[in-house]
Amino acid sequence: MAPAVLLLLGLTAYPFGYAIYISLHTWKVTRPARPFIGFDNFRELLFDDERFINSIEQTLIIASSALALEFLFGLGMALLFWTAYQRVRWVATGILVPMMIAPVVVGFTARMAFNNSFGFLNQILSLLWPGDVNIQWLSDPTLAPLVIILADTWQWGPFMFLILLAGLLATEGDQLEAAVVDGAKGFRLFWNVVLPSIKPILLIALVLRGLDLLRTFDLVALATRGGPGISSETITFYIYNLSFKFFDLGMGAAAALLMLGGLSIVVFFAVRSVVRAAR
Amino acid sequence: MSRVRTRRSPLRRAGTNAGLTAALLLALLLALLPIVWVVLTSFKPELEWVSDPPVWIPGDWTAESYTQMWTDDDGAGALWNSLIIVGIATVAAMTIGSLAAYSFSRFRTGGRHIVTWILSIKFLPPVVFAVPLLIMFTDVGLYDSYRGLILLYTAFQLPFVVWLMKGFFDEIPLEIEESARVDGCSWFSIFTRFALPLSAPGLAATTLLTFIFGWSEYFIPLVFASHEHFTVPVQLSAYFSEAVGLEWGPQAALSVVGILPVVLLALLIQKYLIRGMTFGAVKG
Numbered sequence: 001m002a003p004a005v006l007l008l009l010g011l012t013a014y015p016f017g018y019a020i021y022i023s024l025h026t027w028k029v030t031r032p033a034r035p036f037i038g039f040d041n042f043r044e045l046l047f048d049d050e051r052f053i054n055s056i057e058q059t060l061i062i063a064s065s066a067l068a069l070e071f072l073f074g075l076g077m078a079l080l081f082w083t084a085y086q087r088v089r090w091v092a093t094g095i096l097v098p099m100m101i102a103p104v105v106v107g108f109t110a111r112m113a114f115n116n117s118f119g120f121l122n123q124i125l126s127l128l129w130p131g132d133v134n135i136q137w138l139s140d141p142t143l144a145p146l147v148i149i150l151a152d153t154w155q156w157g158p159f160m161f162l163i164l165l166a167g168l169l170a171t172e173g174d175q176l177e178a179a180v181v182d183g184a185k186g187f188r189l190f191w192n193v194v195l196p197s198i199k200p201i202l203l204i205a206l207v208l209r210g211l212d213l214l215r216t217f218d219l220v221a222l223a224t225r226g227g228p229g230i231s232s233e234t235i236t237f238y239i240y241n242l243s244f245k246f247f248d249l250g251m252g253a254a255a256a257l258l259m260l261g262g263l264s265i266v267v268f269f270a271v272r273s274v275v276r277a278a279r
Numbered sequence: 280m281s282r283v284r285t286r287r288s289p290l291r292r293a294g295t296n297a298g299l300t301a302a303l304l305l306a307l308l309l310a311l312l313p314i315v316w317v318v319l320t321s322f323k324p325e326l327e328w329v330s331d332p333p334v335w336i337p338g339d340w341t342a343e344s345y346t347q348m349w350t351d352d353d354g355a356g357a358l359w360n361s362l363i364i365v366g367i368a369t370v371a372a373m374t375i376g377s378l379a380a381y382s383f384s385r386f387r388t389g390g391r392h393i394v395t396w397i398l399s400i401k402f403l404p405p406v407v408f409a410v411p412l413l414i415m416f417t418d419v420g421l422y423d424s425y426r427g428l429i430l431l432y433t434a435f436q437l438p439f440v441v442w443l444m445k446g447f448f449d450e451i452p453l454e455i456e457e458s459a460r461v462d463g464c465s466w467f468s469i470f471t472r473f474a475l476p477l478s479a480p481g482l483a484a485t486t487l488l489t490f491i492f493g494w495s496e497y498f499i500p501l502v503f504a505s506h507e508h509f510t511v512p513v514q515l516s517a518y519f520s521e522a523v524g525l526e527w528g529p530q531a532a533l534s535v536v537g538i539l540p541v542v543l544l545a546l547l548i549q550k551y552l553i554r555g556m557t558f559g560a561v562k563g
Contacts, residue, residue, distance in 0.1 A: 004379035004437055005393065008400055011412065011434045018411035077306065084299050091303050093549055095310040099556070100545040102495035104512040105534045109313045112320070112527060117331040120316055158310060163553055163561055204557055215404035218497040222516055236406045243410050244502070256407040267402045271395055 023254040029247035041254035052255060054230055055238035062145050062234065063213035066152040070209060073153065074160025079190075082168045095158040103155070107222025110151035114138055114223075141231035144224050148232055151223055152213065160205055167201030168194070207270040214263060235259050314538065321345065321531035328527040344528030352526075354533050357514035363425060364500075364510060365493035368432030373486050375433070376440025381470055383441065384448035385456075394445070398558065401438035405498045413502060423505045431499050436489050439558065443488070446559030447481030448474060484551035491541045511537045 023041055025034045045052045081088050098106070113121045114137035125133040137143050171194065179193040195202075217236040220226060226233035226241070233241075239259065243252030316335070320328065321344050323337040348354040383394050412431075413422065421427030455477070456469050464472070475482060497512040504510070509517065511533065518530050545552065553561055 003375045004397070004441065007375070007430075007434050008397065008437060011431070012400060012403075012408065015408040015411035015415065018414070019407065022410065077302075080299065080302060084296075087299060087303060091307045093546060094307045096545065096549070096552060097314060097542055098310050099552075100491060100541045101314075101538055102497065102512050102541075104495075104497050104515050105317075105537055108515060108530060108534055109317055112531075113313055113316065115329075118329040118333050120312075120333050120335070123333050154309070154313065158306070159553075159556060161306075163557065166553055166561055201561055204561060208557060211402045215406075217404070217406065218495075218512070221497070221501075222519070225519070236404050239406045240409075243406075249410050252410055256404075256410075259404065260407045263403065267399050271399050271402070275391075275395055275398070 019253045019257060022249055023257055025250050027248075027250035027253070029249060034250075037250075041250050042258065045251065045255055045258060051230055051233070051238060055233050055235045058145060058230075058232060059214060059216070059234045059236075062148050062152075062216060062232070063210065065145075066149045066156075066213055067206065067210055069149065069153045070157045070160045071206065073157040074162075074164045074205070077161040078164035078168055081165060085165060085169060088162075088165065092162065096162070098155045099159050101155070103218035104222045106151055106155050107219045110147055110219070110223040111138070114147050138224060139228055141228050144228060144232040147223055148216065148219055148234075151219055152216070156209060160209070163201060163205045164198065167198035170201075171197040203273050207273060211263075211267065211270060214266070317531050317534050317538075320527060321535050323528060325528060329525075344532040347526070348529035348532040348536075352514075352518075352529055352533075354511075354514060354529075354536065357509050357511050357533075358536060360500075360504075360508055361494060361510040364428045364432055364508075365490055365496075367425075368429045368436060368493055369486060369490045371429065371433040372436040372440050372489055373482075376437050377444045377475070377482065377485075378470070379437075380441045380444035381448050381474055384445045385466075394441070397438045397441050401435075401442075401558075405435065409498075409502050416503060422503060423508055425508065428500060428503055428508060431503060432493050432496065435496070435499065436493055439492065440485060440489055442558040443485045443555060444478070444481065446554075447478040447485070450481075451477045481551070484548045484555060487544045487548050488551070488555040491544055494537075494541050 024036060024038060026037050026041075027034045113119050116122055116134055116136045116138070119137070121137070122133050122135055125135070135143065137147050175197065176189075176193060179189055184193060215236050216234050217240070220232060220234050220237045221240075224232040226237050230238075235255075236259070239252055239255045242248050242255055319335060319337060322340050322342065323334070324339050324341050324343070327334050327337060416422040416427050421430065451474060456473055459469050459473060460466075495512065496510070497516070500508065500510045500513045501516070504513065506517075515530060515533050515537065518526050518533075548555075
């Protein structure tokens with residue numbers, strides 16, 4: 001195990017220290033002078049940089065909406081097919097395909113599908129809706145985040161379905177039976193008996209998906225490139241822009257460290273709950 | 280009462296069979312329709328890429344997009360880069376990772392914290408380490424090289440391998456190894472002669488999943504490679520930044536090339552997909 005730990009330490013600990021050093025300087029690729037400025041980069045990001053705050057908001061909106069949609073779809077489908085799970089088997093392969101595809105391919109597909117003139121989504125909506133649907137998915141700032149949300153739900157909804165189905169199938173029949181005998185049914189049976197029994201798996205699914213969603217990058221890079229304007233720019237995409245488009249490495253490093261700080265808190269609790277649930 | 284009967288009663292009112300089948304078919308349609316669209320687009324002539332209203336079936340089937348993508352845009356090179364980098368990194372990560380996993384599983388090396396630390400690395404966004412690593416790699420001449428990319432892919436796939444393989448090793452009964460130990464086998468030969476063969480299905484599934492994840496990786500090659508070492512995902516995104524306008528057909532063709540191998544591999548290990556996707560937490 002020594003090689004594994006050494007490799008990981010070398011590629012995380014050293015860059016981490018270096019990132020702190022960079023973040024404390026005005027460090028632009030285009031300028032040779034790199035004066036020490038203390039925590040000014042952090043201050044600017046937190047208090048003067050509306051674009052940074054916007055990226056946090058967009059990330060939270062996209063992550064929470066997509067997580068909620070995927071979860072509701074997954075749970076609904078899992079409950080529906082709980083007793084008919086044999087049927088799911090023959091389609092499982094098919095609905096798992098989106099999950100295996102690279103997120104960049106999903107992003108590219110979304111960019112075509114949501115195009116208002118040649119995209120097929122408006123075409124299909126026109127069949128279901130009266131009149132000619134012409135929604136400007138990609139050029140409307142309020143709709144662009146929705147494109148990311150829907151594309152992510154398309155890719156990961158089936159995952160939620162299958163994982164929650166696995167959870168339901170593993171629940172103990174006896175407990176349910178006792179509850180049914182006691183007269184529990186409908187929503188109360190679900191809330192008091194079914195939900196607690198699938199809690200560990202539920203937690204794992206939500207945590208894994210949530211953490212992935214908080215660092216959404218690939219999908220954004222291909223589907224909307226953060227636009228129009230900055231309406232769908234997530235934190236990771238903004239950090240990337242800071243460093244690799246504006247070449248402001250000081251600000252980029254500071255933003256990355258702020259994100260790391262916020263995420264570490266989430267990761268700490270999340271990993272702990274996953275480790276516990278897995279045991 | 281049998282378990283089967285209980286399953287039938289709770290929550291669900293007698294939904295009709297037809298309704299369930301319809302719901303499944305709808306889900307299947309939703310999942311596959313966009314992919315069908317991409318495949319069809321890759322065979323369309325240029326005029327139909329952006330026709331409004333959209334056409335599903337190509338009026339005139341053509342493989343021009345494939346020719347352009349493969350030779351003019353050097354998709355062949357990107358595919359080759361992907362195969363080399365992801366292939367070697369997968370083997371490296373599997374070797375280092377399963378050794379580490381075995382040691383965590385049998386000797387609890389480093390205690391629980393180190394295993395948790397390894398898992399948490401998986402959840403950190405690579406963008407955080409990108410700039411310092413890039414400077415570091417440029418200094419030591421690893422930027423834009425197979426060696427550098429393979430090193431990074433290996434490192435970022437390790438947590439996954441360690442966690443999944445640890446789960447598979449944990450499932451092997453200790454008795455076999457203990458008796459081998461009594462007979463005088465070294466730990467390393469126990470590992471190669473018993474642990475690895477006994478976890479062969481898990482080993483195979485982990486290898487393929489690692490390959491699939493590596494195949495999808497976008498950020499590392501985006502930052503650490505220039506045109507010469509582009510992999511399929513970066514090549515796909517490069518179409519958008521170039522001034523030539525939008526080449527939907529060749530992009531769709533490249534997407535098909537990118538999708539095909541992973542879907543075929545996924546079919547082989549369908550049984551282990553959920554387990555892999557949850558780092559072994561859900562046995563599925």
